[in-house]
Amino acid sequence: MNFAQFQKLPAYLRWPVLAFVGILVLSIVQFFTDQQLLTSTTTIQTALKWAMPILIAGLGGLFAERCGVVHIGLEGMMILGTWCGAWGALQFGSPWWGLVSGIVGGALGGLLHAIATVAFSVDHIVSGVAINILAPGTARYLSERVFTQMDGGSISQSPRVESLGDFTWPILAKGPDLLGKVERLDWFLISDLFGVLRGLLFQMTYLTAIGLALVPISAFLLNKTKFGLRLRIAGEKPLAGESLGINIYRQKFLGVIISGGLAGLAGSFIVLELAGLYRQNQTTGRGFIALAALIFGNWKARGVLTGAVLFGYPFGLSLRDLEGTATRSLLLVIAIALLAVVVWALSEKNKADAILAGAVAAGSLLFFFGTETAPKWLPGTMPYVLVLLVLVFASQRLRMPAAVGLPYRKGGS
Amino acid sequence: MPTAIELIGITKRFPGVIANDNINFSVEEGEIHAICGENGAGKSTLMKILYGMQPADEGVMKVNGVEVNFSSPTDAIAAGIGMVHQHFMLADQFTVIENVILGSEPTKHGVLDFDTAKAHLANVGESYGLTIDPDDFVTELEVGERQRVEIIKVLYRGANILILDEPTAVLVPQEVEALFDNLRELKAAGSTIIFIDHKLQEVLEISDRITVIRRGKTITTVNAADVTAGDLAELMVGEELPSPETTESTVTDTVALEVKNITVLDEFHRPVVDDVSFSIHKGEVLGVAGIEGNGQGELVDAIVGMEKPESGSVWLSGKDVSSHSVRERRDEGFGYVPKDRHEEGLLLTAPLWENAALGHQTKAPYSKGMWIDRKGSRDRTDEIRERFDVRSPNADVSAHALSGGNQQKLIIGRELICDPKVMILAHPTRGIDVGAQAAVWNEIRTARAAGQASMLISADLDELIGLSDRIVVMFHGRLVAELDPSEVTPRLLGSYMTGAALQGGDELQGGDEMDGSDESAGEHTASAMSETAEGAQ
Numbered sequence: 001m002n003f004a005q006f007q008k009l010p011a012y013l014r015w016p017v018l019a020f021v022g023i024l025v026l027s028i029v030q031f032f033t034d035q036q037l038l039t040s041t042t043t044i045q046t047a048l049k050w051a052m053p054i055l056i057a058g059l060g061g062l063f064a065e066r067c068g069v070v071h072i073g074l075e076g077m078m079i080l081g082t083w084c085g086a087w088g089a090l091q092f093g094s095p096w097w098g099l100v101s102g103i104v105g106g107a108l109g110g111l112l113h114a115i116a117t118v119a120f121s122v123d124h125i126v127s128g129v130a131i132n133i134l135a136p137g138t139a140r141y142l143s144e145r146v147f148t149q150m151d152g153g154s155i156s157q158s159p160r161v162e163s164l165g166d167f168t169w170p171i172l173a174k175g176p177d178l179l180g181k182v183e184r185l186d187w188f189l190i191s192d193l194f195g196v197l198r199g200l201l202f203q204m205t206y207l208t209a210i211g212l213a214l215v216p217i218s219a220f221l222l223n224k225t226k227f228g229l230r231l232r233i234a235g236e237k238p239l240a241g242e243s244l245g246i247n248i249y250r251q252k253f254l255g256v257i258i259s260g261g262l263a264g265l266a267g268s269f270i271v272l273e274l275a276g277l278y279r280q281n282q283t284t285g286r287g288f289i290a291l292a293a294l295i296f297g298n299w300k301a302r303g304v305l306t307g308a309v310l311f312g313y314p315f316g317l318s319l320r321d322l323e324g325t326a327t328r329s330l331l332l333v334i335a336i337a338l339l340a341v342v343v344w345a346l347s348e349k350n351k352a353d354a355i356l357a358g359a360v361a362a363g364s365l366l367f368f369f370g371t372e373t374a375p376k377w378l379p380g381t382m383p384y385v386l387v388l389l390v391l392v393f394a395s396q397r398l399r400m401p402a403a404v405g406l407p408y409r410k411g412g413s
Numbered sequence: 414m415p416t417a418i419e420l421i422g423i424t425k426r427f428p429g430v431i432a433n434d435n436i437n438f439s440v441e442e443g444e445i446h447a448i449c450g451e452n453g454a455g456k457s458t459l460m461k462i463l464y465g466m467q468p469a470d471e472g473v474m475k476v477n478g479v480e481v482n483f484s485s486p487t488d489a490i491a492a493g494i495g496m497v498h499q500h501f502m503l504a505d506q507f508t509v510i511e512n513v514i515l516g517s518e519p520t521k522h523g524v525l526d527f528d529t530a531k532a533h534l535a536n537v538g539e540s541y542g543l544t545i546d547p548d549d550f551v552t553e554l555e556v557g558e559r560q561r562v563e564i565i566k567v568l569y570r571g572a573n574i575l576i577l578d579e580p581t582a583v584l585v586p587q588e589v590e591a592l593f594d595n596l597r598e599l600k601a602a603g604s605t606i607i608f609i610d611h612k613l614q615e616v617l618e619i620s621d622r623i624t625v626i627r628r629g630k631t632i633t634t635v636n637a638a639d640v641t642a643g644d645l646a647e648l649m650v651g652e653e654l655p656s657p658e659t660t661e662s663t664v665t666d667t668v669a670l671e672v673k674n675i676t677v678l679d680e681f682h683r684p685v686v687d688d689v690s691f692s693i694h695k696g697e698v699l700g701v702a703g704i705e706g707n708g709q710g711e712l713v714d715a716i717v718g719m720e721k722p723e724s725g726s727v728w729l730s731g732k733d734v735s736s737h738s739v740r741e742r743r744d745e746g747f748g749y750v751p752k753d754r755h756e757e758g759l760l761l762t763a764p765l766w767e768n769a770a771l772g773h774q775t776k777a778p779y780s781k782g783m784w785i786d787r788k789g790s791r792d793r794t795d796e797i798r799e800r801f802d803v804r805s806p807n808a809d810v811s812a813h814a815l816s817g818g819n820q821q822k823l824i825i826g827r828e829l830i831c832d833p834k835v836m837i838l839a840h841p842t843r844g845i846d847v848g849a850q851a852a853v854w855n856e857i858r859t860a861r862a863a864g865q866a867s868m869l870i871s872a873d874l875d876e877l878i879g880l881s882d883r884i885v886v887m888f889h890g891r892l893v894a895e896l897d898p899s900e901v902t903p904r905l906l907g908s909y910m911t912g913a914a915l916q917g918g919d920e921l922q923g924g925d926e927m928d929g930s931d932e933s934a935g936e937h938t939a940s941a942m943s944e945t946a947e948g949a950q
C-alpha cells in the first residue's frame with residue numbers, strides 16, 4: 001500500500017494505524033536502548049497531562065484562525081486563565097468555579113483581541129503581542145491586590161488550590177488491573193501497547209477527559225453546524241459570506257472570544273491539575289507551542305491533538321526520566337522518523353528533500369551516539385524542531401485558512 | 414407590465430469619485446435588462462446598492478412597487494433579489510454544497526442537513542441543467558462550472574430578480590450560449606434579469622432593453638431591437654466600434670521564445686500538457702486557442718516558471734532559461750498578464766503604486782539600489798494610469814477601489830510599459846469596455862511592431878483571430894492544429910477547439926454536422942460562432 005492509498009482510508013482506521021506505528025517505533029527503540037520508561041504508564045500519564053494545556057490552547061487557536069484572526073496572543077490569554085483560574089477556585093471555594101472563571105478571564109482577553117483586530121483593524125500580530133505583554137502585567141497587579149491578602153499568597157503566587165480530581169477505569173486499570181498485568185509481563189510491543197493504554201485509563205483527571213472531549217466537539221462544531229460553516233467562511237472568503245448576508249464581524253467576534261475562553265481553560269488546567277497553585281510565568285511559552293501544534297495539525301482539530309501529544313510527550317518523559325537516558329533515546333526515534341521521510345521523499349522523486357532529511361537524521365544519530373544523557377534543553381526545543389521539519393518537508397500539504405490575517409471591512413471599503 | 418425595480422435618483426460617492434450620480438431607471442417584470450457603460454461607469458456599484466451590499470447616499474429604490482431600504486444582502490434576498498458578482502464569491506476550500514447553502518443553511522437538530530440541501534439543490538439544478546457533484550471542492554472546478562455554481566446559489570434562494578454582473582467575461586462562446594439558454598428559460602418562467610456585459614453583441618442578443626450609464630449618470634434606456642452595436646458603443650463612449658484587425662505582418666526571422674517538448678503532469682501523474690513545442694519570433698503574436706482547462710494554464714505556468722514541468726525546456730532569445738526562477742525570467746524579459754486578476758494579478762488591499770511595482774520591484778524606476786523608490790513608483794504609476802486610462806483618483810488608493818476593468822487595465826499597463834521581450838497575455842481584455850479594448854489592442858500592436866513576441870490566450874475568438882499572426886489550437890494538453898488567422902473563421906476555430914474538427918476534416922467546410930462524442934457542445938459552438946462572426950463584420 002502506498003502513501004496515497006493510505007491517505008484515502010477513513011480517519012478511524014488511519015489514526016489507530018499511525019498511533020500503532022508510533023508505539024512500535026518506541027518499543028523498538030526501547031528494546032535496543034534497554035529502557036522501560038518510553039512506554040510506561042507513568043510516562044504516558046504525565047505526557048498526557050502535559051499535552052492537555054497545549055491541546056486546549058491549540059483548539060483555541062483553531063477557532064480564531066479558522067475565522068481569519070491570527071492568534072499570537074494565546075500565551076497572554078493563558079496567563080489570564082491561570083490567574084483567574086486560581087482566583088475563582090479560591091474565591092468560591094471550588095475548583096469548578098476556578099475553571100469557569102479561568103474561561104471567562106481568557107474570553108475577556110479574546111474580546112479585547114477581537115475589538116482591536118476586528119472592529120479597529122489593528123494588525124493581528126501587533127494586537128497579539130500587546131496582549132502577551134499586557135497579560136503578565138495585569139496578573140501581577142491583580143496578585144498584588146488579591147493574593148498578597150491571602151494566607152500563603154504573595155505577589156508572584158497564590159495559595160494552593162485543589163484539583164478537580166480523577167478517576168481510574170475499574171477492572172482494566174485497577175482491581176484486577178488487566179492492562180497492568182500485561183504491561184508487567186514485559187513482552188515486546190504487547191506490553192508496551194498495554195502500558196500506553198493503561199496510561200490513558202489510570203487516574204485520568206476529569207479535566208483531561210474534558211480536554212480530550214473538546215477535540216471531537218470542536219471538529220463537530222466547525223464542520224457540521226451552521227455556526228461552524230459561517231465561522232469558517234469568515235476565514236476563507238469573508239466577502240462571499242457577506243454577499244449572502246452573513247455578518248462577518250459577528251462570526252469573527254464569536255470565534256476569537258471562544259478562542260480566548262479555550263486559552264483561559266488551558267491556563268486553568270495548568271493551575272488546577274499541573275501546579276496546584278497560580279505562579280507567575282507559569283505558562284512558560286505553552287501558548288506558542290500551542291500555535292506550533294495548530295500549524296503542525298494543519299488547522300484541524302484532530303491534527304492539533306496529534307501535535308499536542310507529540311509535543312507534550314518529550315516534556316512528560318523528561319519529568320519522569322531524571323537521568324536523561326530515555327530522553328536521549330528520543331533522538332533515535334527522530335532519526336527513524338526522518339529516515340521514513342527519506343523513503344517517502346524518494347518515492348515522490350524529491351531528491352532535495354531526501355538529502356536534507358537524511359542529513360538531519362544523520363545529525364540526530366551522531367548526537368545520539370555522542371551523548372550519554374540528553375541535555376536539559378532538548379524536550380523544550382523539540383516542538384519547534386518538529387514544526388520546522390513539518391514546514392520543510394510537508395509545507396505543500398499544509399493549508400491555512402485562505403483569508404487568515406487579512407483585514408476585513410464590510411462593503412470592501 | 415408591472416415594474417419589478419425602480420431606481421430614483423440614486424447617488425453614491427466614494428472618496429474622490431462619484432460612482433453613481435442621480436441614477437434613474439426602471440426594470441419591468443419578466444424582462445432581461447442590460448446595463449452598459451465603460452469601465453468605472455458605476456455599474457457594479459449600482460448593483461451592489463440594489464443588492465444591499467452598499468448603502469446609497471441618496472435616492473429611492475422600489476421593488477415591485479414598494480419602497481425598500483436594504484441594510485444587508487439578507488434584506489435583498491428576502492425581497493427575492495439575488496446577485497452574481499463580477500468576481501467569484503466562492504470559497505475555494507468549501508464544497509459546492511457548502512458554498513450554496515451558506516447563509517440559508519437547512520438544519521436538523523442544530524446539525525447541517527446536507528441531505529435536504531442536496532435534494533433542494535437537485536430540484537433547482539434539474540431545471541437549470543446542473544451537472545456538478547455537490548461534494549466537489551470549488552478548487553477543482555473549471556471557471557464555467559464556478560459560474561454555474563454562482564447562479565445556482567441565487568436560484569437556491571428562490572430569487573426571482575437576478576442580477577448578473579459580467580457573467581460572460583470568463584466564459585467561452587459555447588458556455589455563453591448555454592448560459593443564455595438558461596437565462597431565456599428563467600425569463601420564460603417569470604424571472605426578471607439584470608445583466609451587465611461589455612460584449613455588445615451578447616447584450617443585443619440576450620436583452621430586451623438596455624440602459625446606458627456613462628460616468629455615473631444614466632444616459633438613456635433603449636430597446637435592444639432598435640439599436641446596433643455601433644449605436645451602443647457610441648452611446649457608451651462616443652466612439653466607433655473598433656475591430657481587432659492586425660495591419661501588415663511584422664514577423665522577423667529571430668526566434669524570441671522557444672518552447673521544447675514541455676510536459677506537465679497533474680497530481681495523478683497524468684499529462685495535462687503533453688509534449689508541447691512551439692516558437693515565437695520577434696514581432697509575432699502567437700494565438701493559443703482552446704477551451705479553458707485543456708492545459709493552457711499549466712503551459713503558461715511552465716513558461717513563466719511558476720510550475721516545474723516534468724520535462725522539456727524554455728528558451729529565451731537562444732538561451733535556456735528552464736532552470737531559472739520566475740524572478741530571473743522576468744528580469745530577462747518575460748512579461749505576464751495572468752488570467753485571473755484577483756488571484757495572481759493584484760494585491761487588492763495595497764495601493765496602486767505598489768501594485769504597479771509588483772514583479773518589477775527590483776528595477777528602476779520602482780527602486781534605487783536596495784530601496785523602494787516611492788516617488789519613482791508613483792510617477793510611473795501615474796504614467797500607466799494616463800497612458801492606459803486607468804480611471805482612479807490617484808496612485809495611492811487601494812486596488813479594490815478600482816472597478817474590475819480598471820484593475821485589468823492597470824495590470825496590462827504594468828506589464829506593457831516595461832517593454833518585455835516576450836509577453837504572455839492570458840485573456841488581456843477580460844472585463845474591459847469596448848473603447849479601452851481598442852486602446853489595449855493598439856498597444857499590443859505597437860509593441861509587436863517594435864519587435865515584441867507575444868503569446869495570446871483568449872476566449873474572445875475575434876480578438877484571437879484579429880491580433881494573431883499564427884494560431885495554434887490546444888486540445889487535451891496537446892497542440893493539435895496550426896492555423897492561419899487570415900483564413901480561419903471563428904466557427905472553424907470553434908470546431909477545432911471542441912475537437913470536432915479533428916475527427917473528420919471534411920465536415921468543417923459544410924459544418925452542418927458535428928462528429929460523435931461532443932455533439933451538443935459542437936452545436937453550441939457553431940451557433941455561437943456564427944453570431945460572433947456576424948458581429949465582427
Ligand SMILES: Nc1ncnc2c1ncn2[C@@H]1O[C@H](COP(=O)(O)OP(=O)(O)OP(=O)(O)O)[C@@H](O)[C@H]1O
Pocket residue numbers: 411412413427428430431432450451452453454455456457458459499804805813814815816817818819844
Ligand atoms: N470600495 C470603493 N472605494 C472607492 N472607490 C470605489 C469603490 N468601489 C468602486 N469605486 C469607484 O467607483 C467607480 C465605479 O466603479 P464600479 O465598480 O461600479 O464600475 P463598473 O461600471 O462596474 O466598471 P467595470 O466595467 O470596470 O466593472 C470607479 O471609479 C471606482 O473606482
Ligand SMILES: [Mg+2]
Pocket residue numbers: 456457458499578816817818
Ligand atoms: Mg464592474
